[in-house]
C-alpha cells in the first residue's frame with residue numbers, strides 16, 4: 001500500500017525512529033542489512049519532555065477538523081500543486097531503480113530531497129524499471145485515455161497512464177513513478193499537467209538538439225521552469241514574500257548552512273512533519289470541479305473515489321471523461337491576460353485560508369489514503385489527519401513552536417514569537433474550549449510546531465510567516481540548490497517559456513502544456 005507520508009524516519013545521526021518501543025534493535029538491523037532509508041535530519045533541538053499526551057492530541061485533532069473557517073485568495077489548484085511538490089521532495093527513487101545497477105552515490109541521491117521531478121521521471125527512460133513510464137520513442141512520457149461517460153467520449157491524454165498488470169485493481173493503478181500522485185483526482189490531474197508540460201517541451205525543442213541529448217535537454221528545461229515557478233509563484237503565495245526573498249537573496253541561516261551546494265541534501269523533520277503540512281489546511285470540503293460536477297458536487301470524498309490510490313476510480317478501469325479537470329476553475333488565467341479563460345467568480349475554487357482549521361472530511365480519511373485497514377471505524381482517531389500529524393511529531397520528539405522560534409532567533413533570523421494569548425485565541429481559528437485547564441496550559445507552553453505555524457499564518461491573513469515561513473523557505477532553497485538541475489546554482493538562468501524572461505507562473509506552465517487551448521484546459525466546456 002502506498003502511504004502519503006513516511007511511517008518511520010531515518011534521521012541522520014539518530015537512526016531509525018519508529019512508533020515501536022523496540023527502536024534500538026530495529027535500528028541495528030536496518031543499519032546492517034539495508035542501505036539508508038530516505039534521509040531526514042533535524043534542523044532544531046529535540047523536544048524532549050515537551051510532547052502532548054494522547055488525550056490532548058485527540059482533542060486538538062478533533063477540534064481542528066470540525067470544518068468552518070474562511071477562504072483564501074489563493075486559487076485552489078495551488079493546494080494540489082503543493083501536494084505534488086511534497087511528493088517530489090519526499091520521493092524515494094530507489095522504488096523505481098534496480099538495485100544492482102545503482103552506484104552508492106546514485107542511491108544516496110535517490111533517497112534525498114530534491115526538486116528534480118523524480119516523481120515524474122523516475123530514474124529516466126534508460127533505466128529498466130522506469131522505461132514503462134515512457135512512450136516508445138524514449139522521449140515522451142506516456143499519457144492515458146479516459147473512459148466515455150455522460151455522453152462524453154473517451155479522450156486520449158486526459159488520464160494518467162494505466163492498464164498494466166493482470167487484475168482489475170492492478171490495471172487501474174497509474175503507471176507513474178509515484179502512485180501517491182494518484183491519491184486524489186486533483187493531484188492526479190496536476191501530475192498529468194506536468195506530463196503534458198514535459199511532452200510539449202520535447203515537441204518544441206529546436207531541431208538542432210541532437211537526438212541523444214533531447215531527453216536530457218527537455219528535462220533540464222522543464223525542471224528549471226518548474227523551480228522558477230515554485231520560487232516566484234507558489235512560495236510567495238503561501239509565505240510572506242519577504243521571508244522567501246530574504247532566504248533566496250541572502251542565503252540560509254538555519255539549515256545546512258555552508259553546505260557544499262552539490263552535496264546531497266537532507267530533509268528536515270521540522271519541514272516534513274510540521275511546516276509543510278500547512279497544505280492540509282488549504283484543502284476544501286468540496287469543489288466546483290467541472291461543468292458536470294458543479295456547485296460543490298465535486299466533493300473531496302469523490303476526488304478520492306475517482307483516483308486509484310485513495311479510491312477505485314468508481315469501479316471503472318480508467319478515469320471517466322465526466323471527471324476531467326477544468327483548470328480554469330483551479331487557476332486564474334486572467335493573471336496571464338487570458339480573460340477568455342476566466343470563469344464566473346461563483347465557479348472559481350479558492351483554497352481554504354491557511355489556519356488551524358481543516359476541512360471536515362479530514363477527520364476521517366479513507367484508510368487507503370494512508371495504508372490503514374479497511375475495517376477502521378469512521379471515528380478511529382488514526383483516520384484523523386490532524387491527530388496523525390500531531391502524533392507523528394511526538395514520535396520523533398519534534399521541537400515545539402517555541403523551541404524553533406528561539407532556535408531561529410539565535411541563528412539571526414528576525415521574527416516575533418507568538419504570545420500565549422495569540423496561541424490561545426488565534427484569529428477565527430480553532431477553539432480550544434474542549435481542553436481541560438491543564439491540557440490547555442500544556443499546549444500553550446509547549447505548542448506542537450505544526451499548530452504553531454498554522455496559528456502564525458492565521459494571525460497573518462493566511463500567509464505563513466515567522467517560524468513557518470523560514471523553515472519552508474530554507475528547505476526549498478536547499479532542495480533546489482542540491483538538485484541536479486538547479487536555478488540556485490545557476491543564478492544567471494532565466495525562463496524562456498513564459499511571457500518574458502523573468503516571468504514563469506503556474507498559469508504559464510499550464511498554458512504551455514495545454515497549448516493555450518480552452519479545449520484542452522477545460523474540455524467539458
Ligand code: HEM
Pocket residue numbers: 004005006079080082083086090184271272273276277278279280282283365369370385388389392
Ligand atoms: C487531499 C489532500 C491530502 C491528503 C488526503 C493528505 C494526507 C496525508 C497523510 C495521510 C499523510 C501521512 C500522515 C502521517 O501518518 O504522518 C500526509 C503527510 C504529508 N502531507 Fe499530506 N495530504 C494532502 C495534501 C497535502 C498538501 C496539499 C500538502 C502540502 C502542500 C501536504 C503535505 C504533506 C507532508 C509534507 C507530509 C509528510 C510527508 C512525508 O513524511 O513523507 N499534504 N498527508
